[in-house]
Amino acid sequence: MDFTLSDEQRLLQDSVRRFIDNEYGFERRRTYAANSEGFSRENWRKLAELGLLGLPFSEAEGGSGGSPVDMMLVMEQFGRGLLLEPYLASVILAGGVLAGAADEARHRTLLTPLIEGRLLLAFAHGEPQSRYTLANVETTARRTAHGFMISGRKAVVLHGDTADKLIVSARTSGGPTDARGISLFVVDKNAAGLTVRGSQTIDGLRSAELTLADVDIGPDACLGALDGAFPTIESTIDAATAAICAEAVGAMGMLMETTLDYLKTRQQFGGPIGRNQALQHRMVDMQIAFEQAKSMALLAAMMASNPDHAARRRAVSAAKVQIDRSGRFIGQQAIQLHGGIAMTDEYKAGHYFKRLTMIGATFGDADHHLGRFSAPDTADAEAA
Amino acid sequence: MDINYTPEEESFRSEVRNFIRESLKEETRRKVEAGLRLEKSDYVDWQKALFRRGWFAPSWPKEHGGAALTPVQQWILEDETARGHAPRTIPFGVNMVGPVIIAFGSDAQKKRFLPRILSSDDWWCQGFSEPGAGSDLASLKARAVLDGDHFIVNGQKTWTTLAQYADMIFCLVRTDPAAKKQEGISFLLIDMKSPGITVRPIYTMDGEAEINEVFFDDVRVPAGNLVGQINKGWDYAKFLLGHERTGIAGVGTSKQLLRRLKQIAGAERIDGRPLIEEARFRDKLAAIEIELMALEVTNLRFLTAERNGKSPGVEASLLKIKGTEIQQAITELALEAIGPYALPFERNALQDGWNGEPIGPDYAAPIAAHYFNWRKVSIFGGSNEIQKNIIAKMMLGL
Numbered sequence: 070m071d072f073t074l075s076d077e078q079r080l081l082q083d084s085v086r087r088f089i090d091n092e093y094g095f096e097r098r099r100t101y102a103a104n105s106e107g108f109s110r111e112n113w114r115k116l117a118e119l120g121l122l123g124l125p126f127s128e129a130e131g132g133s134g135g136s137p138v139d140m141m142l143v144m145e146q147f148g149r150g151l152l153l154e155p156y157l158a159s160v161i162l163a164g165g166v167l168a169g170a171a172d173e174a175r176h177r178t179l180l181t182p183l184i185e186g187r188l189l190l191a192f193a194h195g196e197p198q199s200r201y202t203l204a205n206v207e208t209t210a211r212r213t214a215h216g217f218m219i220s221g222r223k224a225v226v227l228h229g230d231t232a233d234k235l236i237v238s239a240r241t242s243g244g245p246t247d248a249r250g251i252s253l254f255v256v257d258k259n260a261a262g263l264t265v266r267g268s269q270t271i272d273g274l275r276s277a278e279l280t281l282a283d284v285d286i287g288p289d290a291c292l293g294a295l296d297g298a299f300p301t302i303e304s305t306i307d308a309a310t311a312a313i314c315a316e317a318v319g320a321m322g323m324l325m326e327t328t329l330d331y332l333k334t335r336q337q338f339g340g341p342i343g344r345n346q347a348l349q350h351r352m353v354d355m356q357i358a359f360e361q362a363k364s365m366a367l368l369a370a371m372m373a374s375n376p377d378h379a380a381r382r383r384a385v386s387a388a389k390v391q392i393d394r395s396g397r398f399i400g401q402q403a404i405q406l407h408g409g410i411a412m413t414d415e416y417k418a419g420h421y422f423k424r425l426t427m428i429g430a431t432f433g434d435a436d437h438h439l440g441r442f443s444a445p446d447t448a449d450a451e452a453a
Numbered sequence: 454m455d456i457n458y459t460p461e462e463e464s465f466r467s468e469v470r471n472f473i474r475e476s477l478k479e480e481t482r483r484k485v486e487a488g489l490r491l492e493k494s495d496y497v498d499w500q501k502a503l504f505r506r507g508w509f510a511p512s513w514p515k516e517h518g519g520a521a522l523t524p525v526q527q528w529i530l531e532d533e534t535a536r537g538h539a540p541r542t543i544p545f546g547v548n549m550v551g552p553v554i555i556a557f558g559s560d561a562q563k564k565r566f567l568p569r570i571l572s573s574d575d576w577w578c579q580g581f582s583e584p585g586a587g588s589d590l591a592s593l594k595a596r597a598v599l600d601g602d603h604f605i606v607n608g609q610k611t612w613t614t615l616a617q618y619a620d621m622i623f624c625l626v627r628t629d630p631a632a633k634k635q636e637g638i639s640f641l642l643i644d645m646k647s648p649g650i651t652v653r654p655i656y657t658m659d660g661e662a663e664i665n666e667v668f669f670d671d672v673r674v675p676a677g678n679l680v681g682q683i684n685k686g687w688d689y690a691k692f693l694l695g696h697e698r699t700g701i702a703g704v705g706t707s708k709q710l711l712r713r714l715k716q717i718a719g720a721e722r723i724d725g726r727p728l729i730e731e732a733r734f735r736d737k738l739a740a741i742e743i744e745l746m747a748l749e750v751t752n753l754r755f756l757t758a759e760r761n762g763k764s765p766g767v768e769a770s771l772l773k774i775k776g777t778e779i780q781q782a783i784t785e786l787a788l789e790a791i792g793p794y795a796l797p798f799e800r801n802a803l804q805d806g807w808n809g810e811p812i813g814p815d816y817a818a819p820i821a822a823h824y825f826n827w828r829k830v831s832i833f834g835g836s837n838e839i840q841k842n843i844i845a846k847m848m849l850g851l
Contacts, residue, residue, distance in 0.1 A: 197813065200792045202724050224813065225793040246724050268812055271659075271798035271821045278797070278812055337589035347838060397785075404828045408587050408836060409612045412657050412664075412829055419658030423825060426788070430795040436733045 072367070074142070081139055084119060085146040093150030095417045101153050106231045107275040108153040117186030122160055125308075126168055131181050137308065141315040141370035148319020151424055153274060155189060155228035157316075161309045162227065163190030163236050166253060169301035170293030179234065179255070191232035193223040193256075193279050194302060201433040203303055204248040208281065210239035216287040219254060222280050229277030230267025233258055237281070241296050248299040253292040260284050272423040304378075307385045310432045311369035314392045317428045318366045320421045321359055321396060324403040327418055328352065331407050348406060355399050362395035386438035393435040396425040456750075458525070466529050469508075473537035476502040480805065485538040486713070488819035490661075490803045493576070493618045496540050500573040503542075510547050510571055517555055517563065518571045524756040535705030536712075543615065546570040546577035548700070550623040553640065553689050557681035566621075566642065580610040580624035580643070580667060581690070588839050590625070591634045591687060595669060597626035597641055599676065604628075604641060606649075606672040612833065616652050616665040619645045629684050640686035642678040649673075657829075659822040660800060694835060695769050702776030703830075704749050710783045711742060717816050718790050728790060741782050748775050767847045770840035777830040777837060784824040791817045798822070 074082065092112055101109040116122055125140055126132025135143075140161070147156060160183065167179055167190070182188035199205035208221025219239050229235060235256045243250025256263060262284040267277045293301060332343030332352060342348060369388035375381040400422040404411040411418040429435070458466070481495040503509040511527040513519020522530065535541075542548070551570050554562050569575040586593040595608025606626060616622065622643050629637030643650075649672035654662035681689055718729035718738065728734050755768045788795050794813035801807045802818035811818060831837045 195793055198722060198725075200721075200723055205724055225796050266810075266812070268797045268799050270796040271825070272796070274796075276797050336585075337587060337592070342588070345838070347841070401828065405831060405836070405838075408832050409582070409664075409829075412832065414656040414658055414660065419825070423658060426821075426824070427796055430788070430793055434789055434792070436731075436789065439733065 078139060078142060081135075082142045082146070085121070085143050086149075088115065088119060089146045089150035089152075093152065095420075098151060098153065102273050107269065107273070108155065108231075113154050113189075114186050116154060116156065117184070121156070122186055123184035125160065126164065126180060126184065130168055130176050131184050137311055137370045137373035138367075140308075140312055141366060144312045144315035145319035145322075145366075148316035148321075148424075149323050151273070151320065151420055152316075155191070155231060155275075157309060157312060158192065158226075158228035159183065159190045159232065161312050162192035162305060163232070165305035165308055166192055166236055166298075166301055167292065169305055170253060170298070172293060175255075175292060188234065189228070189232045191226055191229045191235050191277075192305075193226045193229060193235045193237045194306075195224045195226070197222055197224045199224070201437040202246065203306060204251070204299060205246050206238055206240045206251050207245050208237070208239045210241050210252060210254060210291075213285065216285065216290060217254065219256065219281045219284040219286065222278070224278055226277045226279055228275050229279060230265055230275055235263075235279070236292065237279075238298060238302060243296075250296050251298045251302065252295050253298045253301070254286055254290045255292055256281070256284060256286060256290070260286070270427060272427040273420065274427075300378075304381075306432055307381060308373050310385050310389055311366070311373040313428050313431060314362075314366040314369050314388045317392045317396050317425055318359075318363050320425050320428075321362060321399050324399055324418060324421045324425075325355060325359055327421075328355070328403045328406050335407075342406075351402055351406060355402055358395040358398050362392050362399075365391040383442060386433075386442040389433060389438040390435045390442065393429040393438075396429060400425045458529070462525055462529060465526050466533060469530055469533040470537065472506055472508075473533060473539060476506070477537060477539050481540060482538045484805045485540055487805075487816070488713075488803075488823055489805050491540055496543055497573050497576070499540050500542060500547075504572055509542075509573070510551065513547075513551065513555065517567050525753070528753065528756060531700055532705040532708070535709040538709070541706065542700075543576065544700070545579050545614075545619075545623075546573075546575060546621075549579060549693050550577055550621075550642070553623070553680060553693050556692065557640075557689055559677070561677060562642070562680065575620045576615070576618045577621045577623060578613050578616045578619035578645075578667075580613060580622045582612045583609055584611055588836055590690075591638065593625055593627060593638065595624065595626045596630070597628050597639060597674070599628075600673075602676045604674045604676060604679070606641070606643065606669045606674055608669050610667045610669075611665075612655070613652075613665045613667045614663060614833075616645070616667050617654065617662075621645060622667065623680075625686050625690055628686075632684065635687040637684055638686040638690075639683050640680040640689045641674055642680060643669075643672065643674050647672045647674065657826060659826040660798075661822070661826065663826075701769055702748055702752050702772035703780055704745065704752055704776065707745055707776070707779050707783060708749075710780070710787070711738075711745065713816075714738065714783055714787050714790060717787060717814075717820075720814065720816070721790055721792065734786075734790070737786055741779060741786065744775070744782075745779050748772075748779060751775070767844045770835075770843045773834065774831075774837045774840050780830055781827055784820075784827040787820050788824040791820050795821045 120133055123132035124135035127134050164183055183190055196207055210217040210219045237254050237256050238251055239254060240250055241252040262282040264280040265277050267275055270276050333341050335342045365388040369385050372381050372384035403418050404422055407418055410416050484491055500509055508520050510519040511522040511530055515521045547570055554566055581590060583593050597604040597606045622645055624641045624643055625638050626641050627637050628639040649670040651668040653666045655664045656662050719727050721728035723731060752772055794817040797812040799812050799818060801809055802811055
């Protein structure tokens with residue numbers, strides 16, 4: 070058992086922390102958010118220069134072979150700064166399924182430009198009716214004489230409005246909730262029949278609703294094995310879930326700091342409000358929730374690439390439940406302990422609270438993951 | 454003991470229902486039901502309708518134009534207006550400053566202000582909190598200095614709800630800086646059109662501008678606008694804050710929000726099955742509903758105790774704490790109910806008459822914003838921590 074970081078990991082952590090400290094002051098973030106794309110292309114270039122866009126990919130794929138723990142370190146810093154750039158959407162999600170599909174030609178045409186910061190991707194998987202069920206795919210891809218024709222709708226596609234290319238899941242066989250029969254396709258943003266409706270998310274990021282009306286694609290647009298994409302989708306979403314757990318820990322840490330500072334400095338009744346025992350105990354409860362969250366984000370990261378899939382699922386779901394509970398408690402109490410000031414858009418606490426809340430609604434909420442954790446196929450596998 | 458409403462109370466209930474059906478504008482009803490943004494006219498038109506029916510000031514005595522309804526009738530009125538998707542009554546005039554003027558105001562103040570509160574011709578706002586005086590309200594610094602027959606007011610108020618619509622503001626101001634902090638405060642009525650008043654909107658985390666900062670720069674206020682005695686304002690403020698007992702728990706609103714949540718949970722599907730049939734979700738919904746049932750009976754118990762002449766004690770604080778906890782729990786579960794559609798935020802969809810295509814189900818648009826906005830209810834009007842201090846002080850006496 071060893072919870073210490075290696076020298077390389079410490080260097081990685083420091084360099085991302087410096088990036089956040091330098092580029093992600095709260096007021097600067099506001100200027101990025103005001104861009105029409107909702108983020109800064111300049112920052113994206115800097116992330117490429119730092120090597121972060123290639124971090125999770127193997128050297129064979131053109132990346133630097135970072136581990137899930139490395140990703141955790143990065144995402145935690147991104148959570149501290151409330152990163153707006155499409156790292157989760159483009160690198161972790163779209164890059165994840167792309168790497169998982171193990172198609173060398175694609176690595177050259179898509180992964181390489183992604184890693185170099187020249188191409189933005191998004192992963193279009195969720196649908197209006199699918200909620201959090203990964204196998205619930207009703208969008209269809211039918212074989213045509215010259216390839217496939219995709220029809221259906223995709224919902225809440227993270228950063229789907231700025232992606233140059235979309236990786237779209239579609240059903241090629243089986244019933245609407247069968248894991249078998251789902252395939253992945255690369256669709257250009259300008260494809261005829263594709264409508265992309267972008268919008269802001271309430272936590273300041275971007276998402277899109279996609280309508281695919283008989284989108285014609287060539288035979289080579291299929292990514293990986295026909296009908297067999299589900300394991301790749303599930304493992305990528307698990308890795309992404311572990312990543313947002315780490316992001317949440319970073320955001321919680323910032324809320325803890327801000328709240329603690331406020332308790333020590335805000336004067337009422339002739340002293341700092343933190344002199345009130347009721348508030349002290351609340352802050353301690355928040356700290357306990359924070360430590361629990363940190364532990365589970367760590368566990369999820371260390372289990373995210375475990376070859377025992379049941380053990381991986383169990384750890385990731387457990388982490389998501391803990392993160393959502395801790396995030397909700399810390400978020401709500403951070404606002405409450407501040408009072409009116411934290412309700413304002415000008416003050417940073419509300420922005421962290423909103424992101425934490427939306428992490429709760431991403432890749433399955435606590436109820437969904439409780440169900441996944443206690444389902445017979447995962448419950449049998451002992452966590453590490 | 455009888456848990457049932459009397460036949461008279463039941464007939465009052467149908468009277469209220471009929472009245473709402475006939476008097477509430479459809480456009481306003483639709484906005485309230487869907488949780489959309491309300492305009493000033495939505496509130497004022499509804500309040501004027503209530504006024505014409507004689508029910509706008511349910512608790513005021515008849516001599517001042519009130520309805521003098523029994524506490525149970527007031528309860529029914531609140532319950533039915535919430536059920537019928539009427540806008541909430543803006544409390545600052547009729548429920549806050551009105552009772553203070555009735556109890557402590559001069560005859561001239563009663564004559565001048567009460568009729569315009571009743572008719573909703575004056576919109577009032579509340580000038581209590583300041584940047585440095587939140588929970589510790591008595592540490593407020595806004596100064597009023599008597600200069601002949603006027604007070605000169607300087608300072609800043611904050612978190613002033615809907616000040617952008619207000620004709621009048623009632624303020625706590627410091628008139629004796631040398632006195633102990635609670636003893637140097639006066640209660641002043643100020644015309645919002647007075648030169649020297651600036652209103653600046655505060656944007657909240659849901660992107661709306663419902664609250665404001667109000668700045669006073671050498672504002673001249675006629676001495677006749679002082680309520681009661683000088684330096685006795687703290688007593689009137691305590692009267693005001695402890696006065697509200699019918700609506701403070703928001704039981705009517707919570708019941709309406711819960712009905713709405715059940716509709717949403719009936720429409721949402723998990724792999725084709727209604728969300729409301731999922732045990733994990735249904736049990737959470739039931740737990741909130743049970744808390745709300747308990748609070749309704751508690752509130753009715755307190756109301757009828759008051760009717761029998763018992764003093765209300767710390768009951769307002771208790772109702773406020775439990776009532777806001779339940780309201781927040783409902784907004785939280787509504788957020789869970791809409792799943793991933795909590796994320797996209799189309800601000801225009803909160804505006805009635807917007808012609809755009811909704812993102813996701815049409816009921817989803819305001820839900821996340823409402824959850825964030827509703828964190829305010831455990832903060833404003835005396836935070837729940839302050840309410841607990843009040844109850845603890847009364848119980849323990851230490």
